Amino acid sequence: xxxxxxxxxxxxxxxxxxxxxxxxxxxxxxxxxxxxxxxxxxxxxxxxxxxxxxxxxxxxxxxxxxxxxxxxxxxxxxxxxxxxxxxxxxxxxxxxxxxxxxxxxxxxxxxxxxxxxxxxxxxxxxxxxxxxxxxxxxxxxxxxxxxxxxxxxxxxxxxxxxxxxxxxxxxxxxxxxxxxxxxxxxxxxxxxxxxxxxxxxxxxxxxxxxxxxxxxxxxxxxxxxxxxxxxxxxxxxxxxxxxxxxxxxxxxxxxxxxxxxxxxxxxxxxxxxxxxxxxxxxxxxxxxxxxxxxxxxxxxxxxxxxxx
Amino acid sequence: xxxxxxxxxxxxxxxxxxxxxxxxxxxxxxxxxxxxxxxxxxxxxxxxxxxxxxxxxxxxxxxxxxxxxxxxxxxxxxxxxxxxxxxxxxxxxxxxxxxxxxxxxxxxxxxxxxxxxxxxxxxxxxxxxxxxxxxxxxxxxxxxxxxxxxxxxxxxxxxxxxxxxxxxxxxxxxxxxxxxxxxxxxxxxxxxxxxxxxxxxxxxxxxxxxxxxxxxxxxxxxxxxxxxxxxxxxxxxxxxxxxxxxxxxxxxxxxxxxxxxxxxxxxxxxxxxxxxxxxxxxxxxxxxxxxxxxxxxxxxxxxxxxxx
Numbered sequence: 046x047x048x049x050x051x052x053x054x055x056x057x058x059x060x061x062x063x064x065x066x067x068x069x070x071x072x073x074x075x076x077x078x079x080x081x082x083x084x085x086x087x088x089x090x091x092x093x094x095x096x097x098x099x100x101x102x103x104x105x106x107x108x109x110x111x112x113x114x115x116x117x118x119x120x121x122x123x124x125x126x127x128x129x130x131x132x133x134x135x136x137x138x139x140x141x142x143x144x145x146x147x148x149x150x151x152x153x154x155x156x157x158x159x160x161x162x163x164x165x166x167x168x169x170x171x172x173x174x175x176x177x178x179x180x181x182x183x184x185x186x187x188x189x190x191x192x193x194x195x196x197x198x199x200x201x202x203x204x205x206x207x208x209x210x211x212x213x214x215x216x217x218x219x220x221x222x223x224x225x226x227x228x229x230x231x232x233x234x235x236x237x238x239x240x241x242x243x244x245x246x247x248x249x250x251x252x253x254x255x256x257x258x259x260x261x262x263x264x265x266x267x268x269x270x271x272x273x274x275x276x277x278x279x280x281x282x283x284x285x286x287x288x289x290x291x292x293x294x295x296x297x298x299x300x301x302x303x304x305x306x307x308x309x310x311x312x313x314x315x316x317x318x319x320x321x322x323x324x325x326x327x328x329x330x331x332x333x334x335x336x337x338x339x340x341x342x343x344x345x346x347x348x349x350x351x352x353x
Numbered sequence: 354x355x356x357x358x359x360x361x362x363x364x365x366x367x368x369x370x371x372x373x374x375x376x377x378x379x380x381x382x383x384x385x386x387x388x389x390x391x392x393x394x395x396x397x398x399x400x401x402x403x404x405x406x407x408x409x410x411x412x413x414x415x416x417x418x419x420x421x422x423x424x425x426x427x428x429x430x431x432x433x434x435x436x437x438x439x440x441x442x443x444x445x446x447x448x449x450x451x452x453x454x455x456x457x458x459x460x461x462x463x464x465x466x467x468x469x470x471x472x473x474x475x476x477x478x479x480x481x482x483x484x485x486x487x488x489x490x491x492x493x494x495x496x497x498x499x500x501x502x503x504x505x506x507x508x509x510x511x512x513x514x515x516x517x518x519x520x521x522x523x524x525x526x527x528x529x530x531x532x533x534x535x536x537x538x539x540x541x542x543x544x545x546x547x548x549x550x551x552x553x554x555x556x557x558x559x560x561x562x563x564x565x566x567x568x569x570x571x572x573x574x575x576x577x578x579x580x581x582x583x584x585x586x587x588x589x590x591x592x593x594x595x596x597x598x599x600x601x602x603x604x605x606x607x608x609x610x611x612x613x614x615x616x617x618x619x620x621x622x623x624x625x626x627x628x629x630x631x632x633x634x635x636x637x638x639x640x641x642x643x644x645x646x647x648x649x650x651x652x653x654x655x656x657x658x659x660x661x
Contacts, residue, residue, distance in 0.1 A: 147459060160468045306474045
């Protein structure tokens with residue numbers, strides 16, 4: 046039994062070093078230099094190469110090193126006996142909340158307008174919106190979305206939450222799968238933290254986003270493929286939406302010629318809503334490896350059928 | 354007994370209309386067209402013209418329509434028998450807190466850097482700072498500063514507060530007049546909400562601001578004259594401070610040629626941290642007029658000796 050690391054655009058060295066330190070008697074190899082593929086039972090992945098996992102006939106566990114697993118499902122054919130796990134860590138959840146709070150406050154206080162005004166030395170006060178006047182709809186109420194919704198309600202936002210499976214959250218009005226329309230109607234801000242699955246791809250489109258109040262705002266910290274980019278541009282052009290804060294994109298880094306870059310009402314951040322902390326993530330991976338060795342229930346396993 | 358309105362750069366018409374509605378039997382006149390100056394006992398002021406109040410021999414009350422009264426003390430010689438009042442309103446206090454929160458989050462998440470990166474289509478992730486890692490020192494613990502400090506502590510910042518007169522605030526480490534140095538040392542962000550008096554003018558200078566941790570940040574929602582502008586520029590140039598968010602300036606609107614405008618690490622907003630709501634302010638003025646008529650204790654009176 047051994048561990049294989051399969052990373053795209055991420056340096057595996059710090060991972061190898063820490064895993065070897067914490068698991069001194071375990072073989073840890075980095076794809077594609079795997080000497081005995083049939084020994085690999087546990088794969089640690091970030092955007093693995095297409096079908097790379099098919100070379101491991103005895104694979105039992107696929108461990109994502111982030112909160113999302115869409116990068117695994119979209120690139121691999123996994124047999125029914127493989128379990129897929131993700132990283133859930135309270136700091137990462139708190140970090141996402143802090144990013145969303147930054148985006149919401151920046152929207153309420155028009156910081157994007159004032160940044161642009163500053164470039165032209167323009168002094169032009171505008172009345173602001175307050176937390177208490179603002180309704181926010183959070184799409185996705187897994188451990189991350191539920192936490193964000195609860196915290197936002199605590200500081201005074203009027204918060205709604207929507208999820209496939211019904212949830213109860215203190216201070217939050219929740220809606221179930223067939224109630225997306227009513228969850229978005231007369232809301233001011235849509236915050237997307239959904240997992241990416243075939244059901245949720247393109248869910249941020251003109252039909253859904255136009256349900257928000259005129260002048261509404263969109264914050265996407267889910268995945269780029271949730272958003273129909275042209276629909277967003279059109280809703281902003283027509284004045285239906287006042288703008289958007291985007292941290293994730295269909296192609297990352299966002300290509301240099303993309304029209305989002307120079308749009309004055311779209312704020313772009315380079316996938317920094319939450320950055321996995323190496324040591325926290327390694328601890329979860331080590332714990333799951335040990336559970337795997339002793340055939341115990343794994344942490345943060347996702348449903349292969351649901352895709353999250 | 355009558356009311357005089359003395360406004361600079363502010364339209365008095367909505368005020369006249371509301372006051373006449375709420376006080377139908379009272380004479381309300383607008384400076385400089387005052388027919389019987391000796392009748393004026395109550396002056397409603399915003400940046401009154403220099404010594405304009407000296408023409409009212411029977412003046413008893415000067416009511417500021419904002420939270421600050423420095424615009425009155427610096428322009429008028431008031432006799433000992435005049436009482437000066439300001440507006441305190443819970444929405445205005447909440448608004449200032451929301452502005453400070455916006456500035457803090459924008460600092461933690463480097464939104465100013467990302468705005469600038471976007472102009473050059475640059476994708477460059479940077480590790481962020483979290484609320485829990487951040488120490489904030491609030492200068493000024495009157496009703497506004499104390500509220501801001503308490504709220505920031507509640508959402509997880511490590512908060513210190515400094516004021517002339519010692520204060521106790523739940524969750525906040527407070528310091529008194531002679532402890533400014535220790536209040537600022539090893540803090541990350543200075544938030545200034547002090548009143549402007551001869552004691553506090555120029556208090557944001559190289560000596561005080563350089564006590565912050567390297568890379569520290571400054572948020573000024575007090576008055577422009579609290580800040581020594583060149584000292585701020587030098588501390589940012591040297592890398593000692595990472596930047597500043599300024600809502601108030603020595604001259605407002607900020608003159609077009611001012612070096613703050615095109616400084617990539619200084620964010621400028623046009624005095625919008627809190628905007629007095631006409632109806633809330635008028636209600637307080639009406640209440641004080643009625644108290645004045647019946648010789649009762651006035652609301653929100655300030656000390657003419659302390660200047661706040």
